[in-house]
Amino acid sequence: MRTVQAVAWKEIQIYFSSPTAYIVAMIFLALASFFFVRDLSNPFPQASMSSFFQGATIILILLAPTLTMRLLAEEQKLGTIELLLTSPVRDWEVVVGKYLASLVFLMGTIIPTVYYVILLAIFADPDPGPIWAGYLGLVLYGAAALSVGLLTSTLTNNQIIAAVVAMGILLMLFFANLAANIFEPSGLAATIITEVGMHSHFEDFERGVIDTKNIAYYLLVTTFFIFVSIRALESRRWR
């Protein structure tokens, strides 16, 4: 566990000392605030965060991979992976440590948006259920998005490729429900595609519904991508 901590701590320090991470965080907050304000600027504003949550999920498709692209791709490019993996550290400890660091930074980016909740609470009387559920959903969604980026970063030593491929995978997962339209509605194919997609599992959270099915979905996706990342890192042993 100490090694997971050491790997995570080192990555966290890099996040908080590198301009890339701050730029990503800044753009996230700027765009998220746009979605938040937009919702309040119509003639009949609602004291709700749902527009913010919707916006945030789309922004994260683009920004989560830029947070994770460096994690293993850079180590492979610089060759530092050789010293890392010849230390008495298990492959999963490296992967999990790095993943946790990106999760911590994402949390750090999301936390300032609580400011919007405070604003709403001061000037209106929002329904707290959908807000807390929405945040839970956003964190789970973000965790899943980061795990996709983690995997692509493990597979290449090129950070740009890692980011772009992760964005592609996330876009496909997010908009999978649109692809369901080409099949017979509520048929087997359409159901599978909708269930696999990330978007359909987020809507409940936004409405204030915490369904174990949706929590399980995001945890499953996250675990799956982390697991495959560990395997991918181990694959150098049989390549």
Place this chain on the structure above:
Amino acid sequence: MVKQDSKSMMIQASGLTHYYGPYAAIEDVNFNVERGEVLGFLGPNGAGKTTTMRILTGYMPPTRGKVTLDDYDIVEQSLEVRRKVGYLPETVPLYTDMSVSTYLKYMGTLRQMPPKNIKRRISEVIDVCRLGDYRSSQIGKLSKGFRQRVGIAQAILHEPEVLVLDEPTIGIDPIQVVETRRLIQDLGKEQTVVLSSHILPEVSMICDRVLIINEGKIVAEDTPSNLAERLQGSEQMEVEIGGPVSQVLPALRAMPGVANASHRTIQGNEIYTIQATEGKDLRDEISRAVIGGGWSLLSMHTMGMSLEEIFLRLTTHEEL
């Protein structure tokens, strides 16, 4: 030859083979390293040195073959092996945006050293590698030579029993080369060291024993002084001599230093193959004997000397 007593053996490698796709980087490599020994892998670029080092450090398993380090299997008990090994890869990969001491602290934690030891060892290795003035410098801003020192510092930080150094003096300036070699010699007094190099004098200077590796195979194994002797001598040569075979052949065989001589006729040319006893250069004696016997020396060249050819491709001298 070294003793085959497994108690005194730190590393035992047998039948080591590694393929990159269809291409064999090393093939059937066998060697042992004694406790406390400094072993050098000498070979031209692309001979398979780095591949061997990577296998020894547990970075990748061999396609075939078995290595034990202090009786731990390098694949099955990889973690134990990695705890005992300090490694300096050829490219000296470091985190350029960390400071020297932060980096060493990180590497110490990765190696699960107790925090107290980390602190003590960091100041020790900074001393040993003479990094004192640079402990808080960013690694990316250090020169190649200083990075090399940081690389060595991290390799010896956890007081490993085995030190694996891949081309430890490549790409640094001559004064630093001398310093680095002295450092390795000092380390070699207490630790088992395996290093690779393509520079002959370097290996002779530092190592107790040298393995010469070429195209993935070990072609010679000896002490540096014996190797130097073998380099000067020529073991087998082909000589074309004009004269009656019945006289020339017995004369050649009777010469001191000749182990064996044989004769064949190729397109009317009388070719003699002469095997010298190891370490002897007979060219001088043969030419005298031929002239002295009233025959004519038509051609002479050494042959089948893969060792010599390999040496030719090595860096055999240094310009300081």
